[in-house]
Amino acid sequence: MKSKIIIGVIALGLLQSSCSEDFLNQTDPTKVGVDVFYKNEAQVKQALNGVYGQVQSITNTAYLVGEFQTDNTTIDLNPSDRGGAGGWEAFEFGTVNSGNGEIAALWNNHYATLYNLNLTLEKMVDATMEDGPRKEIEGQLKFLRGYLYFNLVQYFGDVVIVTSTLATPDPAFDLLRSPQAEVWAQIEKDLKEAAAALPDKYTNAADKGRVTKGAALSLLGKSYLILKRYADAVTALKEVTTLGYSLNANYADNFDPAPSKKNGPESIFEIQYQGDNDLGEWSSFQYVFAPRVSKGAVTGYAAGGNGGRNAPSNDIMNAYEKGDLRKDISLKPSFTLDGKVYPVPYVAKYNYPHTILGRTNTNWPVIRYADVLLMLAEAINEQSGPTGEAVDYLNQIRKRAGLAAVTGLDKTAFRTAVLNERRLELAFENHRWFDLKRTMTPAQWAAFMNAHGARERAKPTIDRGNVPFNSTDYVYTENEYVLPIPAPQILINAKLTQNPGY
Numbered sequence: 001m002k003s004k005i006i007i008g009v010i011a012l013g014l015l016q017s018s019c020s021e022d023f024l025n026q027t028d029p030t031k032v033g034v035d036v037f038y039k040n041e042a043q044v045k046q047a048l049n050g051v052y053g054q055v056q057s058i059t060n061t062a063y064l065v066g067e068f069q070t071d072n073t074t075i076d077l078n079p080s081d082r083g084g085a086g087g088w089e090a091f092e093f094g095t096v097n098s099g100n101g102e103i104a105a106l107w108n109n110h111y112a113t114l115y116n117l118n119l120t121l122e123k124m125v126d127a128t129m130e131d132g133p134r135k136e137i138e139g140q141l142k143f144l145r146g147y148l149y150f151n152l153v154q155y156f157g158d159v160v161i162v163t164s165t166l167a168t169p170d171p172a173f174d175l176l177r178s179p180q181a182e183v184w185a186q187i188e189k190d191l192k193e194a195a196a197a198l199p200d201k202y203t204n205a206a207d208k209g210r211v212t213k214g215a216a217l218s219l220l221g222k223s224y225l226i227l228k229r230y231a232d233a234v235t236a237l238k239e240v241t242t243l244g245y246s247l248n249a250n251y252a253d254n255f256d257p258a259p260s261k262k263n264g265p266e267s268i269f270e271i272q273y274q275g276d277n278d279l280g281e282w283s284s285f286q287y288v289f290a291p292r293v294s295k296g297a298v299t300g301y302a303a304g305g306n307g308g309r310n311a312p313s314n315d316i317m318n319a320y321e322k323g324d325l326r327k328d329i330s331l332k333p334s335f336t337l338d339g340k341v342y343p344v345p346y347v348a349k350y351n352y353p354h355t356i357l358g359r360t361n362t363n364w365p366v367i368r369y370a371d372v373l374l375m376l377a378e379a380i381n382e383q384s385g386p387t388g389e390a391v392d393y394l395n396q397i398r399k400r401a402g403l404a405a406v407t408g409l410d411k412t413a414f415r416t417a418v419l420n421e422r423r424l425e426l427a428f429e430n431h432r433w434f435d436l437k438r439t440m441t442p443a444q445w446a447a448f449m450n451a452h453g454a455r456e457r458a459k460p461t462i463d464r465g466n467v468p469f470n471s472t473d474y475v476y477t478e479n480e481y482v483l484p485i486p487a488p489q490i491l492i493n494a495k496l497t498q499n500p501g502y
Contacts, residue, residue, distance in 0.1 A: 066430025
């Protein structure tokens with residue numbers, strides 16, 4: 001691995017006072033040397049805030065993997081500008097290769113964050129601070145490390161495990177990818193230690209939005225579900241149900257950035273953003289996902305550009321049952337501009353008023369209590385079939401959506417019902433690719449995606465403006481079940497192997 005990924009990322013050079021909420025609006029430590037920093041609780045918290053900020057940056061493009069690579073979304077492409085064809089568009093069309101710049105950024109950003117995270121864990125050992133805050137900060141950092149590896153192992157399969165910094169660059173050139181089983185073991189270790197160290201909730205209002213015990217247990221339960229350790233998943237997830245979380249009565253409240261709604265009772269872990277100011281911590285998903293030529297019809301601001309990315313596909317628009325209250329909150333099938341209706345769908349769940357062009361307040365949900373209830377329903381079903389308890393967890397979600405309760409399903413039908421409910425409940429929140437991979441073999445996934453691709457080629461969701469499909473568009477093979485290792489990394493460290501088929 002290139003030295004700059006593990007060594008040359010100067011920790012405090014990246015630790016900006018980041019991530020939006022009050023707990024992240026701190027004095028910028030970027031000009032403070034490493035040797036004279038990490039001396040007390042305030043400085044260690046600044047370093048922690050910088051790690052949260054880097055996770056925020058990772059989240060900004062996570063939809064490329066979590067949604068684009070599935071049957072959920074597509075592109076409102078620009079016929080006159082094909083500049084994204086070799087980069088972000090490749091995730092939609094299944095043409096990602098090892099030279100893709102977005103892949104390189106995905107890898108680099110995760111490992112740069114890991115460097116700063118590991119450095120903070122090491123340096124804080126000698127910091128002057130009380131045991132209570134020290135324990136909480138260690139717990140947050142270990143959760144975040146577990147979360148980063150939770151992503152990496154699913155993105156790339158075998159990956160390099162780094163849990164400490166290196167004194168010199170040379171050892172970085174000898175690092176090898178560890179088997180997935182070892183990565184999952186590291187994730188389990190970090191999340192268990194995080195759960196033991198973190199509070200159920202924070203007593204200081206300024207800490208609202210930081211990760212908690214519930215976040216660690218939820219991600220641990222999800223990890224067990226992926227590994228098909230269903231009994232362990234049930235144990236971890238049931239503990240989450242005792243920590244005071246509840247479903248919002250109104251589905252839309254999960255995404256509303258109003259102070260009274262943000263980080264509400266259903267929120268377990270979400271990436272914090274803060275707009276309407278010049279602090280540099282805003283989100284812009286509303287603009288990235290807005291139809292390309294919609295001007296201000298979707299965002300409220302005619303100036304600035306709209307991305308046309310992550311547009312809902314025909315597949316998911318047709319998947320909602322009649323009367324599902326989530327559909328109108330999650331997406332819109334068209335927009336109206338100057339009295340004309342344009343049949344271009346777009347994701348709507350992150351669209352809220354804001355006072356400055358391009359600077360929205362909307363957080364990104366990573367784990368909601370609804371996710372936990374659906375995971376419990378799935379794990380119990382896989383363990384014991386659709387018990388009354390499992391059915392109740394599923395029906396709590398359906399009731400809020402305005403849908404009838406499910407009854408009388410066997411194990412196979414219930415499994416299908418839960419996966420479908422996850423698709424709609426968690427639509428456009430970057431869960432779909434992981435869910436498909438978790439429930440399908442590589443061959444099944446490739447066949448599933450090829451069928452979706454055939455439908456999209458035959459009847460594109462959004463008019464392509466006479467841009468023809470390439471012969472490789474929407475053609476999937478089993479090797480695409482994982483992403484390629486970035487080519488620059490293998491050029492730098494020949495001991496890193498490439499995933500088959502790339």
